[in-house]
Amino acid sequence: MKLDNPAMFALAGNATFTLVSLKTQARYTYRVRQAENNAQMYFVSVLTGPDNTSDYRYLGFMRRGVYFHGTRKSTIAAEAPSAKAFDWWWRMAVQARETPNLEVHHMGRCGRCNRPLTVPESIRSGYGPECSGKMGI
Numbered sequence: 001m002k003l004d005n006p007a008m009f010a011l012a013g014n015a016t017f018t019l020v021s022l023k024t025q026a027r028y029t030y031r032v033r034q035a036e037n038n039a040q041m042y043f044v045s046v047l048t049g050p051d052n053t054s055d056y057r058y059l060g061f062m063r064r065g066v067y068f069h070g071t072r073k074s075t076i077a078a079e080a081p082s083a084k085a086f087d088w089w090w091r092m093a094v095q096a097r098e099t100p101n102l103e104v105h106h107m108g109r110c111g112r113c114n115r116p117l118t119v120p121e122s123i124r125s126g127y128g129p130e131c132s133g134k135m136g137i
Contacts, residue, residue, distance in 0.1 A: 006104040007093035009126040011042060011065070012111030012135070019089055020103045028082045029107075031056050040064050046082045052107075059083055065094055 009015050013034035020027045028046055035041035042062040049055030059076050060069040060083070067090045069078045076083055092099050108117055112131035117123045125132060 005125070007090075007096075009104075009106060009111045010090075010093070011062075012127065012131070014114045015111040015126075016107045016109065016114075017111075018105045018107070019085055020105065021085075021101060022103060023101045026081065026085070028085050030059070030086055032062070044086060046076065046086070048076075048082075059086060062090070067091075 006017065009017065010030075010032045011034075015032045016029065017032075018027055018029040029052065030047070031045045033043050033045075035043065040063055044059045044061060044067070045056035046059045047055055048057045057076055058070075058074050060067065060074055061071070062068070067087060069083055069087060070076070078084075078087075089099065089102065089104075106126045108123065109115060110117055110122070110128040110131050111126045112135065113128065115128055117126070117128060119129065122128050122132070127135065
């Protein structure tokens with residue numbers, strides 16, 4: 001399911017999405033979670049195994065909309081394709097630049113509360129009706 005506003009979705013607080021290159025067919029699934037004690041801090045993880053609920057590895061963090069790769073806890077190098085892909089996509093997304101060779105898909109769950117989405121408008125936006133109201137969408 002493609003997203004209307006992928007950058008906003010990524011910062012919803014509990015977002016899981018996949019980047020798909022239309023050129024190479026490479027795909028990476030990311031989870032972006034808002035820090036519990038800091039509304040401006042988000043932790044980015046990438047799916048590295050077959051279990052799409054627990055096989056995520058810490059990639060880096062974002063603060064005030066700026067992505068920083070890794071800390072000592074990151075086990076994925078900045079040169080890894082998944083790290084490069086996220087970095088490139090995030091720079092394009094915050095600049096609202098078009099990425100015609102890239103699709104961003106969410107997993108059918110609200111980016112804020114992670115509940116399943118069933119209403120077509122919610123599926124397009126990535127937010128359930130309650131959460132979109134709370135986010136002012």
